[in-house]
Amino acid sequence: MQLTGVWLPIVTPFKDEKIDYKSYKRLIDHYSTKGISGFIPLGTTGEVPVLNDYEFQEMIEKTLDYNEKKLPVYVGVGGNYTAKVIEKLKIAEKYDIQGILSVCPYYNKPNQEGIYSHFNSIAQSTDLNIIIYNIPYRTGVNIQNDTIHRLAEIKNIVGLKDACGDIKQTMALLMDPPKDFSILTGEDIFFYLTLTLGGQGGILASSHLKTELFIDVYNKVKENNTKAALETWKQLYDFIPLLFKEPNPAPIKYCLKKLGLLDSAELRLPLMEASKELGEKLDRII
Ligand SMILES: O=C(O)C1=N[C@H](C(=O)O)C[C@H](O)C1
Numbered sequence: 001m002q003l004t005g006v007w008l009p010i011v012t013p014f015k016d017e018k019i020d021y022k023s024y025k026r027l028i029d030h031y032s033t034k035g036i037s038g039f040i041p042l043g044t045t046g047e048v049p050v051l052n053d054y055e056f057q058e059m060i061e062k063t064l065d066y067n068e069k070k071l072p073v074y075v076g077v078g079g080n081y082t083a084k085v086i087e088k089l090k091i092a093e094k095y096d097i098q099g100i101l102s103v104c105p106y107y108n109k110p111n112q113e114g115i116y117s118h119f120n121s122i123a124q125s126t127d128l129n130i131i132i133y134n135i136p137y138r139t140g141v142n143i144q145n146d147t148i149h150r151l152a153e154i155k156n157i158v159g160l161k162d163a164c165g166d167i168k169q170t171m172a173l174l175m176d177p178p179k180d181f182s183i184l185t186g187e188d189i190f191f192y193l194t195l196t197l198g199g200q201g202g203i204l205a206s207s208h209l210k211t212e213l214f215i216d217v218y219n220k221v222k223e224n225n226t227k228a229a230l231e232t233w234k235q236l237y238d239f240i241p242l243l244f245k246e247p248n249p250a251p252i253k254y255c256l257k258k259l260g261l262l263d264s265a266e267l268r269l270p271l272m273e274a275s276k277e278l279g280e281k282l283d284r285i286i
Pocket residue numbers: 009040043044045046186187188203204205206248
């Protein structure tokens with residue numbers, strides 16, 4: 001099973017310190033019609049580290065409720081204690097979701113065998129599809145390509161969200177991809193490159209903005225019209241880095257509030273709203 005296209009790691013709206021479900025429904029309704037391939041709530045962009053267990057479940061319920069089965073839903077379920085991840089997965093499994101996005105264990109720095117065993121244990125505990133997420137600059141540990149190849153042999157490990165931060169590693173994987181396995185970039189600025197080297201798509205926080213352009217890049221590359229895709233990509237190329245100038249998703253929430261898609265650009269501590277200086281730059285391009 002191949003996962004393709006632009007997947008949205010959707011933000012969690014907050015207002016007056018609570019989750020703002022009115023805005024959340026507005027977002028789901030808005031993006032459902034934009035041509036994205038699916039929703040990924042409760043990821044980094046969804047500020048999952050600052051949600052409590054009750055909110056975690058409520059967010060899954062609301063996503064499914066508002067989505068009305070229109071698009072596939074993969075939920076962020078990860079952690080650095082394997083048994084606890086499996087416990088959390090058992091909760092997520094009660095809902096009609098298609099799979100999970102699971103980040104590499106962070107902070108305790110497992111070796112490659114530990115990483116393999118972590119994801120293997122998770123995969124053996126469920127029938128849900130799993131996308132593994134490699135982001136060493138957040139987790140402190142890299143999932144090497146050999147380990148990705150071993151993990152890809154496990155039936156329900158269906159893809160990788162690649163944010164390894166090393167162009168050589170990304171290219172080596174794209175040159176020799178595991179069979180029946182999707183490589184989706186999580187490094188937004190690598191989207192065009194990943195697609196043109198044969199990757200299947202991206203999980204892109206930045207696609208909250210100018211969504212149609214991201215979809216257009218994807219469609220044109222898949223039609224083998226890389227020249228036209230590059231023209232569209234040029235419209236995104238300068239814009240993407242601005243969205244990551246301050247911790248994600250603060251700049252994105254700022255833009256969504258400006259566009260009327262969110263009632264508030266609020267984040268939960270320790271993240272803070274975008275600075276006034278960045279806000280002024282963003283105003284000029286959204
Ligand atoms: O939440 C996600 O999924 C993403 N997180 C990355 C990050 O915050 O570093 C960015 C990426 O676009 C998607």
